[in-house]
Amino acid sequence: MRKMTPIVKKIVSCLALLFVGTANxxxxxxxxxxxxxxTGQDxxxxxxxxxxxxxxYSIRWYKNMVEFYRFVPKESPATKVFPVAEIKVDVAASDQNRVVLQEVDRTLTGEYQCEVSAxxxxxxxxxxxxxxxxxxxxxxxxxxTSDKMTYSGGxxxxxxxxxxxxxxxxxxxxFVNEQMVPGFTASHTLNFSNGYASSLATLELEAAVMSPVPSLMIRCEAAIFDVxxxxxHTLVLRERSANPASALGRSFTGSSAETCLPTIIVVLLHIFLQIILTYTETLR
Structure with missing residues (x-):
């Protein structure tokens, strides 16, 4: 029997589409x-x-256009795994709708394709x-880290x-005082020959002149996607007092001396008078 030429095949396909319709x-x-x-997860x-x-008819999976998994329900076995470097397929957990890759590593970063054929x-x-x-x-x-651990307004x-x-x-x-900072100096990255990169970000703040909170609690959070x-750690910066020495004297040393000395004198006079009265009553 003579084989169909590509043109005849195309005509047959078009006719089949007309008769079968778009439903099938x-x-x-x-x-x-x-x-x-x-890395290391499935x-x-x-x-x-x-x-x-x-x-x-078939499901075919590719990584960067290299096939590594195929599912054909009419074949036995229906699944077939192709040897592609570093790809380990969990055949028991894979089927016509999904494929599970075990213990992935950095080499599996890339583009994946799913090809479905009726x-x-x-x-x-x-x-x-x-x-x-x-x-x-x-x-x-x-x-x-911070360039200062204490600060004044401004x-x-x-x-x-x-x-x-x-x-x-x-x-x-x-985060400053547990409030996320909406904008800050952009992160800078330092790339290394092996593909890794570190991140550095700088936050610039101006301390309020009249701050209701006498300290700043600052921390940063690093994240990669959602995985x-x-x-x-939380860095705590303290607000400097205007004159801590004089404030300490007024509130502690000075007020104690000024309050205690008159009280002691009054107590001693009271005791002395009681002694004199007691002695006078005895003489009578």
């Missing part, structure tokens, strides 16, 4: 890939679709893609927050 086809293909996942990738009257006669195929980042967080929490205060190397660099948020977050 593939619709609403969507891919769901974690935007970020911590990642679940899902692909949803609607087969309106058609049958599923069965004959149309073999309608759609492919969707999405990015995933594997996060390697810093080994320690961020650190906060002083300018410079506070730095540094987050150690991570992949990717962490974003930094400031890792850590906070620094």
């Amino acid at each position: 086809t593939l619709r609403s293909v969507q891919i769901h890939v974690p935007k970020a996942v911590l 990642a679940e990738l899902t692909c949803t679709y609607e087969l309106e009257g058609a049958q599923l 069965d004959a006669p149309l073999f309608h195929t759609e492919i969707k893609s999405s990015e995933m980042v594997v996060v390697e967080p810093p080994l320690i929490s961020p650190n906060v 002083d300018h205060i410079h506070v730095n927050c540094s987050s150690p190397p991570s992949l990717p660099a962490a974003n930094i948020t400031w 890792w977050k850590s906070t620094s």
